[in-house]
Structure formats: C-alpha cells, structure tokens
Amino acid sequence: MATNVLIAYYSSYGHTATMAQSVAEGARSESGTEVRVMRIPELEEARRAMSGQEWYNKAQEAQASIPEVTHDDLRWADGIIWGMPTRYGNMPAQVKQFLDTTGALWANGELEDKATGIFTSTATIHGGQETTIITGLVPLLHLGMIFVGTPYGQNPHILTTDGIGGSPYGPGTMAGGDGSRQPEERELLTARNLGSRVAKVSARLKSLRATQEHGQQPDAPQYEGQ
Structure with a gap:
C-alpha cells in the first residue's frame, strides 16, 4: 500500500x-512512497510589486513547470510537508491565503491525523528560523494534523554554533541579505531527514487507520521484561 507524501511550498x-x-528526495528514499512537489500560487499583488527584481523573476521562471497545489492534492496525501519562507517571523501571505481556503476540508475533518512538517528560509539566522515554523504550526493543528519535527538525535549537525539554518522544529536555510547565499549541505541533509521521517510516520498512521477500519486491533508493542 503506497504512502502519498505532498510537498507544498511557496518560494x-x-x-x-x-x-x-x-525534502522530496528524503521522502522518496522510503520504500513505497509516492511524492508530489507542488507550489503554492503567487499573489498577483506580490508579482506586480516584485517583478522589477532580477532574482525574483529568474526564480519564478525556474518554477513555472511545477504545478500549483489544489485541495485534491491535500486529499490525496497521507502526509503533507509545507515550505514557507519567513515574513517578519510568520508564514508569507501566499501560504496563509491558501490555508484559509481549506475551510471545507477542516469542516469535514479531511486532513485530520495526517502527518505534517514545515521547512523555512530566512535572510539571516535571527530572521525567523524558529518562529516561522512555530507560528505556522497553529493552523495545521486546527486542521487536525500531527506535527513531525527534526530532532537532534537524527540531526546532530544542527547542534552547532555555525551559521546554518535548521532547528528541532524543522529544516531551514538562509538566503543572506542580498539573496546570494544558497542552501548548504547540512541544511539540505536536515531537509532530506524531514522528508524521510514524515514518510515513515505517514506510512505507520495509514497502516493504523486501515487496521482500525477493518475492525482489527493493532499489535500491542512488545517490551523487554514482559
């Protein structure tokens, strides 16, 4: 039984x-995982305001072939990982507007008990690496999703005083004040680890739901000394 993982991001x-x-590479590393990478639509007001910036135009052109995410993609997914760069320590308006359209999914409980995670990008190390993920988690909890982070045990490289993105809440990168800095390997490793972890958790949750729907009791965990 395939596990479906959706990566929905804005950039x-x-x-x-x-x-x-x-993140997608990490999710695909788990056997039996189907992955979709989809972008959250740009706001026309933002497009007009930023179209004079060369880096913005190049990035938007490079992403033009990536399909825009829909509610049906959310329904398809067993796990959803959100990419949200910071805007003053919060998610950008593009992501918030898309989440604000999911009222019918919320009312029907269609995203409940699905695994979720967040990754982010900031200009500087103090620009919202942690707050963007923490505040971004709030609507996901309202939707009933189960949050998956990136713990130190699986990501010892984030236990550092070096200037890299990422935290136990989720992966992150830094763009620099002029946008010239690109994600470095330790940041990409944390991203792969999040993809892998969400895929594994999603598979286990899907298996548990299937067992319960068929009226079976899941196997009790076995402990030493029983």
Missing part, C-alpha cells in the same frame, strides 16, 4: 524551492 527567490527538492 520567492528559489531557496525554499531548492529545499523542497531535498
């Missing part, structure tokens, strides 16, 4: 898009 300058591909 102005391409950094979050790069991270999304590494």
Whole structure:
C-alpha cells in the first residue's frame, strides 16, 4: 500500500524551492512512497510589486513547470510537508491565503491525523528560523494534523554554533541579505531527514487507520521484561 507524501511550498527567490527538492528526495528514499512537489500560487499583488527584481523573476521562471497545489492534492496525501519562507517571523501571505481556503476540508475533518512538517528560509539566522515554523504550526493543528519535527538525535549537525539554518522544529536555510547565499549541505541533509521521517510516520498512521477500519486491533508493542 503506497504512502502519498505532498510537498507544498511557496518560494520567492528559489531557496525554499531548492529545499523542497531535498525534502522530496528524503521522502522518496522510503520504500513505497509516492511524492508530489507542488507550489503554492503567487499573489498577483506580490508579482506586480516584485517583478522589477532580477532574482525574483529568474526564480519564478525556474518554477513555472511545477504545478500549483489544489485541495485534491491535500486529499490525496497521507502526509503533507509545507515550505514557507519567513515574513517578519510568520508564514508569507501566499501560504496563509491558501490555508484559509481549506475551510471545507477542516469542516469535514479531511486532513485530520495526517502527518505534517514545515521547512523555512530566512535572510539571516535571527530572521525567523524558529518562529516561522512555530507560528505556522497553529493552523495545521486546527486542521487536525500531527506535527513531525527534526530532532537532534537524527540531526546532530544542527547542534552547532555555525551559521546554518535548521532547528528541532524543522529544516531551514538562509538566503543572506542580498539573496546570494544558497542552501548548504547540512541544511539540505536536515531537509532530506524531514522528508524521510514524515514518510515513515505517514506510512505507520495509514497502516493504523486501515487496521482500525477493518475492525482489527493493532499489535500491542512488545517490551523487554514482559
């Protein structure tokens, strides 16, 4: 039984898009996982305001072939990983507007008990690496999703004083003040690890739901000394 993992992201300058591909690579490393990478639509007001920036135009052109995410993609997924660059420590309006359209999914409980995670991109190390993920989690909890982070045990490289993105809440990268910095390998590794972990958790949750729907009791965990 295949496990479906959706990576839905927004990216102005391409950094979050790069991270999304590494998240997808990690998810695909888990056997039996189907992955979709899809972008959250740009707002026309933002497009007009930013179209004079060369880096923005290049990044948007590079992402033009990636399909835009729909509610049916959310329904298809067993796990959903969101890519949201920061806007003053919060998710960008593009992501918030898309989430605000999911009222019918919320009312019907269609996203409940699905695994989820968040990755982000900021200009600087203090630009919202943690707050963007923490605040982005709030609507996902309202939708009934089960949050998956990137713990230190699987990501010892984030236990560092080096200037890299990422935290136990989720992967992150930094673009630099002028957008010239690109994700480095440790940041991409955290992204791959999130993809893999969400895929594994999604598979287990899907198996548990299938067992319960067929009226079976899941196997009790076995402990030493029983």
